[in-house]
Amino acid sequence: MRIGSLTLASNxxxxxxxxxxxxxxxxxxxxxxxxxxxxxxxxxxxSLLEKRPKAFKLIESRPADQPxxxxxxxxxxxxxRDAAVLLESQGVACVDINMGCPVRKVCxxxxxxxxxxxxxxxxxxxxxxxxxxxxxxxxxxxxxxxxQNITAPDLARALEDVGVAAxxxxxxxREQGFGGTVNLAGIRAVAQAVKSIPVIGNGDVTTPQxxxxxxxxxxxxxxxxxRGAFYNPWIFQHARHFLKSGxxxxxxxxxxxxxxxxxxxxxxxxxxGEELGCRMFRKVAPMYSRRFGPASEFxxxxxxxxxxxxxxxxxxxxxxxxxxxLDERGELQPRFRPLPMVASFMQADDTPQQEIAVPKGxxxxx
Ligand SMILES: Cc1cc2nc3c(=O)[nH]c(=O)nc-3n(C[C@H](O)[C@H](O)[C@H](O)COP(=O)(O)O)c2cc1C
Numbered sequence: 001m002r003i004g005s006l007t008l009a010s011n012x013x014x015x016x017x018x019x020x021x022x023x024x025x026x027x028x029x030x031x032x033x034x035x036x037x038x039x040x041x042x043x044x045x046x047s048l049l050e051k052r053p054k055a056f057k058l059i060e061s062r063p064a065d066q067p068x069x070x071x072x073x074x075x076x077x078x079x080x081r082d083a084a085v086l087l088e089s090q091g092v093a094c095v096d097i098n099m100g101c102p103v104r105k106v107c108x109x110x111x112x113x114x115x116x117x118x119x120x121x122x123x124x125x126x127x128x129x130x131x132x133x134x135x136x137x138x139x140x141x142x143x144x145x146x147x148q149n150i151t152a153p154d155l156a157r158a159l160e161d162v163g164v165a166a167x168x169x170x171x172x173x174r175e176q177g178f179g180g181t182v183n184l185a186g187i188r189a190v191a192q193a194v195k196s197i198p199v200i201g202n203g204d205v206t207t208p209q210x211x212x213x214x215x216x217x218x219x220x221x222x223x224x225x226x227r228g229a230f231y232n233p234w235i236f237q238h239a240r241h242f243l244k245s246g247x248x249x250x251x252x253x254x255x256x257x258x259x260x261x262x263x264x265x266x267x268x269x270x271x272x273g274e275e276l277g278c279r280m281f282r283k284v285a286p287m288y289s290r291r292f293g294p295a296s297e298f299x300x301x302x303x304x305x306x307x308x309x310x311x312x313x314x315x316x317x318x319x320x321x322x323x324x325x326l327d328e329r330g331e332l333q334p335r336f337r338p339l340p341m342v343a344s345f346m347q348a349d350d351t352p353q354q355e356i357a358v359p360k361g362x363x364x365x366x
Contacts, residue, residue: 004136004165015226034236045074136165153193208242
């Protein structure tokens with residue numbers, strides 16, 4: 001898989017999730033394997049240029065976190081250009097431009113999904129960025145503002161003409177938010193509109209089969225996964241294996257999920273310090289526990305932890321409590337096993353399935 005001058009080991013991408021795709025999470029996903037390129041949370045171009053510590057924390061990286069794309073948002077061409085130059089000088093592999101964010105604060109100043117409505121202005125802004133750096137510049141968009149304004153195919157083509165190296169497209173409109181079904185035909189129209197750059201499909205992919213369907217039905221060249229990776233950081237490894245071999249790997253055992261959970265906390269503490277790291281981890285841990293089977297006892301307590309020692313107490317108590325749901329071999333009894341996850345665009349049979357939720361917090365506005 002190539003994005004401009006960048007060669008990637010896989011055609012699977014981690015989507016930006018503001019508040020979630022920080023350095024510890026990216027390291028967790030990369031350690032498990034299968035991901036080709038990770039993207040940071042969106043970063044305000046002006047804040048970077050003003051050297052705001054929060055913006056620099058968002059782009060903090062390590063050699064093990066390569067290759068890394070930083071997602072910029074902003075609507076002032078000179079700021080976007082200068083921020084891209086700054087990122088290149090920091091060793092960032094790729095700059096992505098946010099054109100999908102529906103948050104009013106971002107759109108009101110002409111950024112995020114407002115960019116999709118102003119094709120010429122957007123193309124001019126992007127040209128300025130592409131001309132200023134050697135690293136690839138990519139764009140991430142939704143299908144359009146609403147069903148009456150499906151602008152992604154035209155915009156993708158216009159951006160290709162000004163030198164964008166790839167297009168990421170979430171198969172929903174801005175008006176749709178996270179509701180309804182991901183529109184694979186809409187993504188396909190974008191893949192068909194460009195001449196040669198890769199289009200990467202995005203939205204609701206939670207299983208290897210869904211990643212495969214995204215590729216085959218839309219003709220896109222890669223798949224970008226956001227929430228599905230948060231619920232299941234093994235998704236890239238498993239999807240990659242399935243795409244290569246047609247075989248499904250078994251779900252990671254409970255002990256492996258717990259190991260990665262603890263590793264994630266250690267990285268949070270290393271990177272954000274014990275107090276902030278533990279506080280931030282309160283919204284991370286319940287994502288892992290969605291695949292634990294019964295976990296009320298864990299979820300109730302983990303949202304109160306402030307130290308690593310407290311977390312390990314909570315975990316130990318939970319492991320004891322969870323024993324009541326195990327059979328004689330130490331496996332969860334079948335009736336307590338978590339439901340399989342399903343993508344909105346996969347044919348659902350009659351088996352009960354777990355739908356992908358939109359995480360709480362800043363997410364309500366995405
Ligand atoms: C909590 C949250 C934060 C998000 N933050 C960003 C962001 O910073 N930039 C962006 O382009 N998209 C953002 N998105 C959209 C995702 O990148 C992705 O397009 C969307 O969630 C659909 O993919 P998924 O179903 O695999 O999660 C966010 C979505 C969520 C749920």
